[in-house]
Amino acid sequence: MSEGLVRHLAQYAAYHRDRRNVATHMVGIPLIVLGVEVLLSRPQFAILGVQLSPVDFAIVAVCCFYFTLDRRLACGMAVLLAAGAVIGGKIAEQEAALWLGWGLGLFVVGWLFQFLGHVWEGRKPAFLDDLRGLIIGPLFVLAEAVFHFGRRLELRRKIEERLAAE
Known part of the structure; x- marks a missing residue:
């Protein structure tokens, strides 16, 4: 695990200490x-x-960044993002109103969850101080x-140590 991974996750975690906020982010x-x-x-x-769309280039770009931080988490993100791209592609095949409705609806509802969590946290979202938070959040x-499933606990320990030191 890289120092960059610990630094980025600790910086993000500092804005997300309330378990309710973490739950809304999930x-x-x-x-x-x-x-x-x-x-x-x-x-x-x-x-x-090969059939492509802008989402394919976005996934490659963000996964390249994730790979600089941690290969195992990057692989997990690649699988999850690829699954989302398949779902997104199926929705994009529908008429424009349905495509936009789903895309914008998911986006807005997701942000409502985010802002509710930050009300409970009593702290602004991390991305307002550092735009990288938008990429680190996922x-x-x-x-x-x-x-939660008892894996990568050494990483969790290092994040918590870094937070305690700040």
Whole structure:
């Protein structure tokens, strides 16, 4: 595990100490990510016979960043993002109103969960101080899920140590 991973997750975790806030993020962030994936699933175009859309390039870019931090979590994110892209692609095949409705609806509902959590937390969202929080948020959710199942506890310990030192 890289120092960058610990630094990024600790910085994000500092804004998310209230368990209710973390719980709302476990719902809100996946909804936001899926909403973005739906919206980025149009237009679709072919390059060398391969059907692509903007979401494919976004996933590659964000996963490249995640891989610089941690290979195992990056692989998990790649699988989750690919699944979201498949769902987004199916929705994008529908008429424009349905595609936009689902994409924007998921996005807005996800942000409502986020802001409710931050009301409970009594602290503004991390991305307001550092835009990287928008990319770290999904990784934080995956890490929290992994911790919940008793995995990567050394990473959790290092994050908590870093938070205690600050």
